Amino acid sequence: MNVIQTDILIVGTGCSGLFAALHAPKYKKVLLICKTTLEESDSFLAQGGICVLKDPSDYESFFKDTIRAGHYKNRRQSVDIMIQSSPDVIAELESYGVRFTKDAQGNFVYTKEGCHSHPRILFHEDITGKEITSHLLEEAKKRKNLTFMENTTMLDILEEDNTCYGIVAKKEEELFAIQSDFTLLATGGIGGLFNNSTNYPHLTGDSLAISLRHHIVLENPDYIQIHPTTLYSKKKGRCFLISESVRGEGAKLYDKYGKRFADEVLPRDLLTQKIYQQMKKDDTPFVWLDMTVLGKEQILSHFPHIYQHCLQEGFDCTKEWIPVVPGQHYFMGGIHVDAYSRTTMDQLYAIGETACNGVHGENRLASNSLLESLVFARRAMKDLSIKTAKICLNFEKLIQTTMKDLDVTKYASMVREVIKRKKEGRKMNSITMSMNVDTLILQALREDVTSEDITTNAIMKGYQSGSVQLICKEDGIIAGLPVFERVFQLVDSKTEVTFFFNDGDHVHKGEVVAEIYGDIRSLLTAERTALNYLQRMSGIATYTRQTADLLKGTGIRLLDTRKTTPNMRVFEKYAVKVGGGYNHRYNLSDGILLKDNHIAAAGGIRQAVELAKEYASFVRKIEVEVENMDMVKEAVEAGADIIMLDNMSIDQMKEAVQYIQGRSLTECSGNVTKENIAALASTGVDYISSGALTHSSKILDLSLKNLKAV
Numbered sequence: 135m136n137v138i139q140t141d142i143l144i145v146g147t148g149c150s151g152l153f154a155a156l157h158a159p160k161y162k163k164v165l166l167i168c169k170t171t172l173e174e175s176d177s178f179l180a181q182g183g184i185c186v187l188k189d190p191s192d193y194e195s196f197f198k199d200t201i202r203a204g205h206y207k208n209r210r211q212s213v214d215i216m217i218q219s220s221p222d223v224i225a226e227l228e229s230y231g232v233r234f235t236k237d238a239q240g241n242f243v244y245t246k247e248g249c250h251s252h253p254r255i256l257f258h259e260d261i262t263g264k265e266i267t268s269h270l271l272e273e274a275k276k277r278k279n280l281t282f283m284e285n286t287t288m289l290d291i292l293e294e295d296n297t298c299y300g301i302v303a304k305k306e307e308e309l310f311a312i313q314s315d316f317t318l319l320a321t322g323g324i325g326g327l328f329n330n331s332t333n334y335p336h337l338t339g340d341s342l343a344i345s346l347r348h349h350i351v352l353e354n355p356d357y358i359q360i361h362p363t364t365l366y367s368k369k370k371g372r373c374f375l376i377s378e379s380v381r382g383e384g385a386k387l388y389d390k391y392g393k394r395f396a397d398e399v400l401p402r403d404l405l406t407q408k409i410y411q412q413m414k415k416d417d418t419p420f421v422w423l424d425m426t427v428l429g430k431e432q433i434l435s436h437f438p439h440i441y442q443h444c445l446q447e448g449f450d451c452t453k454e455w456i457p458v459v460p461g462q463h464y465f466m467g468g469i470h471v472d473a474y475s476r477t478t479m480d481q482l483y484a485i486g487e488t489a490c491n492g493v494h495g496e497n498r499l500a501s502n503s504l505l506e507s508l509v510f511a512r513r514a515m516k517d518l519s520i521k522t523a524k525i526c527l528n529f530e531k532l533i534q535t536t537m538k539d540l541d542v543t544k545y546a547s548m549v550r551e552v553i554k555r556k557k558e559g560r561k562m563n564s565i566t567m568s569m570n571v572d573t574l575i576l577q578a579l580r581e582d583v584t585s586e587d588i589t590t591n592a593i594m595k596g597y598q599s600g601s602v603q604l605i606c607k608e609d610g611i612i613a614g615l616p617v618f619e620r621v622f623q624l625v626d627s628k629t630e631v632t633f634f635f636n637d638g639d640h641v642h643k644g645e646v647v648a649e650i651y652g653d654i655r656s657l658l659t660a661e662r663t664a665l666n667y668l669q670r671m672s673g674i675a676t677y678t679r680q681t682a683d684l685l686k687g688t689g690i691r692l693l694d695t696r697k698t699t700p701n702m703r704v705f706e707k708y709a710v711k712v713g714g715g716y717n718h719r720y721n722l723s724d725g726i727l728l729k730d731n732h733i734a735a736a737g738g739i740r741q742a743v744e745l746a747k748e749y750a751s752f753v754r755k756i757e758v759e760v761e762n763m764d765m766v767k768e769a770v771e772a773g774a775d776i777i778m779l780d781n782m783s784i785d786q787m788k789e790a791v792q793y794i795q796g797r798s799l800t801e802c803s804g805n806v807t808k809e810n811i812a813a814l815a816s817t818g819v820d821y822i823s824s825g826a827l828t829h830s831s832k833i834l835d836l837s838l839k840n841l842k843a844v
Contacts, residue, residue, distance in 0.1 A: 135533055136310040140165040140281075142518070143300060143312050145288050145341070146320030148175035149263070150486030150507035152270040154318055155280050157515040164279055165312065167286040167303065169321075169336050172271060176322055176333050176487070177504070180263025181377035181439070182247055183255035184504040186220045193217060195251045200502060203249040203401045204466075204495020206632050207354075210646075211473060212492045212510075216502070219509040224256065227508075230269045233258055235436075245436075247382035247500035248399040255501045260377055260437040266504060288340060289542055291317065291482065292532050293348050298482035299526040302536055311533050315523035316481050318514060323465040323487040324358070325372075327546060331462040332364055332375045341488045343545035345469050346552060349683075351478040351640045353490040354467035355549070356556035359498055361463030362405040365456060366420035367447060373461040374443050378402070378500045380425055383432065388422040388455065389415075403497045406460045413459070420457035464503060466494040470640065475514035481523055485511040492634070555714060556638060574701055575621055578663050587659040600654035600843045602661075604647040604668075607835035611679045612641045613712040614671030615648070617705060621664035626656035637712045638675070647836070654843065661838050669833040670702070671709035677831035678713025681808045681824065688815050690822055693718040693801070697825035706828045718823055726750055727778070729759045739765060743772040757801070766790045770797055779819065780804045787817040 141162040144151045151166055158164045168175070187196055196217050201208045228234070234256040235243045244253035258265035274280050286305045291298050292313075300313040321341040325333020345352055363381070364373035381387075381398040389395050389412050396408035409421055425433060430452040433441050437451075444451045468490035475483045475491065486507045493506045526532060606612075615637050622629040629652035635641055650657055682692045692715040698706045707717045719725035728742045736742035739758055746756050757776035758769040763786065769777045770793070777794060779787045781804035791800055799820045806814060806824035814822055 135537075136308075137529070137533075138165065138310060138312045140312060140314050142316050142318070143167070143314035144318045144320055145301065146175070146318075146322060146486065146488075147172050147271070147282065148177035148320060148322055148486055148507070149267045149270060149504060150177075150511040151318065151320035152267065152274050153508045154320065154485060154511040154515045155274055156270065156277070157512050157519075158279065159519050160277070160279050162279060162519070163281070164277075165281050165283065165314070166274075167283040167288070167312075169285070169287050170334075171284050172282060174334055174336070175267065176263075176325075176337065177267040177507075178264045179332065179334075179375070180266075180504055181260045181375055182379045183245060183257035183262045183501045184224070184266070185254050185499075185501045186224050186256055186505070187217050188242070188244060188254050192252055192254060196254060199249055199251050200493070200499045201495060203497050203499035205497060206495065207634060207636065208495035209492025209634060215473060215513070216493050216506050216509050219512075220505055223505065223508050223512070227266060227269070230273045232266050232269045235259070245379055245382060247378040248405065249401045249499055250382070250399075255379070255382075257379065257436075259435075260379065260439045263504060288321070288344070290536055290540055291344055291348060291479075292526075292529075292536055293479065294526060294532055296478075297480040297524050297526075299524075299529065299532065302533065302540070311529075313526070313529055316483065316518045316521070318475075318511075318518075319469065319477075319482070319484040319488055320486045320511070321488045324549060325462055325465075327550060328462040330364075330373055330459075332361060332373045333462070334372060338546055339465075339488075339549040340542075340545055341469060341484065342552070343548040345477075346548050348479065350482070351470040351642075352468065352552065353470035353492070353640060354496070354556070354636070355553050357466035357490075357494075357496050358462060358553070359402055359464040359466060360406045360460045362402055362409055362460050363423060363458040364461035364463075365444065365447060365449075366459045374447075375461075375463065376423060376440060376456070376458055377437070380423070380428070380437060380440070382500075383428055383436065385423055385425045385428060387458075388424060390418050390422075391416075392422075395421075401497055402463075402500070409458075409460055420459045422455040423458045424455045425451040426453060426455070464498055466490065466496065466498050470642075471510075473513065474517040475510045476517065481518075483514040483518060485514050570704055571617065571620070572624065574704070575617070575624055575663070575667075577701065578666070579621070579624065579660070582663050583659060587655070590655050590658045594655045594658070598654045598843055599652065600657060600841060601649055601651045602657050602838045602841040603649050605837055605839045606641040606643060606645045606647050607837060609640070609642050610672055610676035610834040611713055612639050612647060612668075612672050612834075613637050613675035613709040614668045614705065617671065618648075618664045618668040621667065622650060622652065622656065622660045625660040626652055628652055629656055629660075650838070651844070654841065657838075657841065665836060665838065667705060669836050670699075671705055671712075672834035672836065673831045674706055674709035674828055675713035676834055677808065678710050678715040678827050681811055681827065682714035684808065684811050685815055685822070690815055690819060691716050692811075692827075693821050693823040694827045695803075695823055695825040696721065697829045699828070710827050713827075715827060716821075725757065726754055727757045727759065728774075730761070733758075739768040739774075740772045743769075743774055747773075759803075760790075762786070763790060763793070766793060770794055774798050776801055776821075778803050778823075779817075784813060784817060787814075787819065791818045 142164045144166045147168040246253040319341045322337045324339035325331030326335045326338035363376040469484040619631040694710040755775035758774040759778040776799045778801045801821040802819045803823045
C-alpha cells in the first residue's frame with residue numbers, strides 16, 4: 135500500500151480545519167483532506183453570524199445566555215475560553231479580508247437571535263459562513279506548507295498502544311495510508327444519517343464510528359439539535375435553512391389559522407417542540423413564517439440569499455408567508471476533548487462539530503458554532519506545535535493489522551446505535567423516584583443522622599449560603615445524579631444542584647460534575663449519603679459499560695440478576711441500565727423463573743411449566759433453569775419461553791443452542807464476569823446474565839470539594 139508522509143494531517147476542510155492549518159508552524163508540512171470538494175462543507179452554509187464579546191460588560195450575559203441555552207449542561211471552562219478568545223478571533227478574520235457588516239461610520243453592526251439577551255452577532259448578509267470560510271480557504275491556498283486532497287475519504291485511523299500514527303484513506307478506488315505525527319479530526323456533523331437535515335449528505339459521522347472502533351471516548355452523542363425553521367419542500371435532498379436571524383429581527387410564526395403560537399426567540403430545542411406540537415394539532419406538515427414584517431429593504435440587504443432561494447421555490451418572502459418545518463441541523467455531542475482539543479488518544483485531536491468540548495451543552499446558542507470551531511481549532515494547533523511525536527517502529531505491520539477487519543459499511547449503524555443507547559434511560563423517572571425511592575433515601579439519612587450532625591452544628595451557628603463542587607477523581611460512567619440531587623433536596627428543599635453531565639456520560643479525573651448551592655449546614659449534612667449513592671451507582675454503571683462493550687456487534691444483551699445489596703436494588707438496577715445493560719426480573723413478583731428447587735418441588739420440568747402456565751397470566755413468559763442436555767430437551771418439549779443455561783461448559787452451551795434452534799430464547803448464567811464474557815458470547819445465546827454487575831463492581835471515586843460561602 136502506498137504511504138504518504140506528513141507532519142500534520144487534518145481530516146476536513148471546513149472553518150475549523152482551515153483555521154487550524156493557518157496556525158501550523160510554517161516549517162511543518164500539513165496535509166488537509168476532504169471527503170468531497172473543498173467548497174462542500176457545512177461551514178459554507180452557515181447563515182446567521184458569529185458571536186463576539188463586543189464589550190467586557192457583556193461577558194456575564196454572554197456566558198449566561200450560552201449556558202441557559204445549553205440547559206446548564208455546558209462545560210463552564212470551555213464557555214469562558216470561547217468568550218474571552220472571541221475578540222482576537224474576529225480581528226484575525228478581518229486580517230484575512232472577512233467583511234462583517236458595518237454602519238456608515240465604520241462600526242460593526244450587531245444582530246440578535248434566539249436566546250440572546252443582547253445583540254452580539256456579527257454577520258455578512260445571510261452568508262456569514264461562506265464569507266468566513268472562503269477567505270480562510272483563500273489564505274490557506276497561499277501557504278506553501280499546506281497541501282490539499284479532495285474526494286478523499288478516511289476509512290480508519292492507524293493506532294497502536296492508544297497512539298495515533300495516521301490514517302487509512304481512499305481516493306476513487308485507490309487505498310493508501312497517510313503517516314502523520316499528529317492528526318486532527320475536523321469531519322463535521324452527522325446530518326447525513328437523517329432524512330431531513332440542513333447538512334450535506336456526505337457528513338455521516340465517520341469519525342465517531344472510528345472512535346468507537348478504537349475505544350476513543352465520545353461525549354453526549356444524543357445531543358442533536360433540530361433547527362426550528364427550514365423551508366418546507368416536497369423535494370428530496372438537503373433542507374434549506376431559514377436563519378434564526380430572521381426571527382431575531384422580528385419575523386413571526388403562525389398556525390394554519392393565522393394565529394401566533396410561540397415565542398419566536400425561544401431556545402431552538404424548545405421552539406422546535408412548540409412547532410411540532412402545533413403541526414400535530416393542525417394536522418399539517420409545516421407552520422407559517424411571516425418575514426414580510428421585516429420590510430423588503432431589510433430582507434434584500436440582510437437576507438438576500440434566503441430571498442433568492444425562496445423565489446426559486448415559488449415564494450416571495452417580501453410579499454407572502456413561507457412554510458417552515460424543523461430539520462436536523464447541528465451536533466453538540468461528539469468526540470470528547472479537553473480544553474486543548476485533545477482526545478483520549480495520544481497524537482489525535484478533534485475540532486469543530488465532530489468534537490465535544492462542552493461549550494454548547496445540550497442545546498447550542500445561535501451563532502456560537504463558528505466561534506467555538508475557530509477558537510478550539512487554534513488551541514489544538516498551538517498545543518500540538520510544541521509537542522514531540524512518538525515514532526511508530528513498524529508502520530507497515532500496523533497498516534496490515536488495521537485492514538484485517540475493516541468494514542466501513544457498519545459505520546452509520548454504529549453511530550445510530552450509540553445515539554439510541556444514549557437516549558434510552560438517560561433519566562430516572564421522577565414520579566417513580568418520589569414514590570419508591572424517597573423512603574429508602576430517608577432511611578439512609580436517618581442511619582447517618584440519628585439526632586443531629588454534631589460536627590456541623592458545632593462550627594455553623596446559623597444559616598450561611600454556600601456552594602461546593604462535585605469532583606470526579608477517576609475516569610468512569612456517571613450514574614445516579616437524580617438520586618444525588620434528591621438527597622440534598624430531602625435535607626433542604628431550597629438546595630439547588632447544577633449538573634454539567636448526565637447519567638451515562640463518561641467522566642474524567644479532575645472534571646467538575648456538578649455544583650451544589652444552599653445552606654452550608656445542609657450541604658455538609660447530606661454530603662456522605664449523597665456520595666454513597668452516587669459512587670455505588672457510578673461504579674456499577676462503569677463496570678457494566680466495560681462488560682457490555684465486550685458484547686458489541688454480537689447482538690447479545692447483558693442482563694443483571696437479583697444479587698443486589700439490600701434496600702439498594704432500585705438504584706443498582708437503574709445503574710445497570712445507565713451502563714448499557716438490561717434488567718432481568720426486578721423481584722419474585724416480576725417474572726417466573728423455575729430453578730432447580732422449584733423443579734424438584736413440582737416433580738420435574740414438564741410439571742413445573744404446566745403448573746406455572748395454569749397459575750400465571752398468559753402474558754407472563756416462563757423461564758426454566760437447566761444444567762445439562764437432558765434438561766434442555768425437556769424444557770423445549772415443555773414449551774419454555776426462555777431456557778437458562780446455568781453453569782454449563784462452553785461446548786455444552788453451544789450444543790444446547792444448536793439443539794434449541796430458536797424454539798426458545800436462551801440465556802447463559804453462572805459465574806459470568808468481564809474476564810470470561812467474550813468466550814461465553816461465542817456460544818450464540820440471546821442473553822448473558824451476570825451477578826457480578828452488582829455484587830463485584832467497585833465504587834467510582836467522587837468527592838465534594840471547594841466549599842465556599844457565597
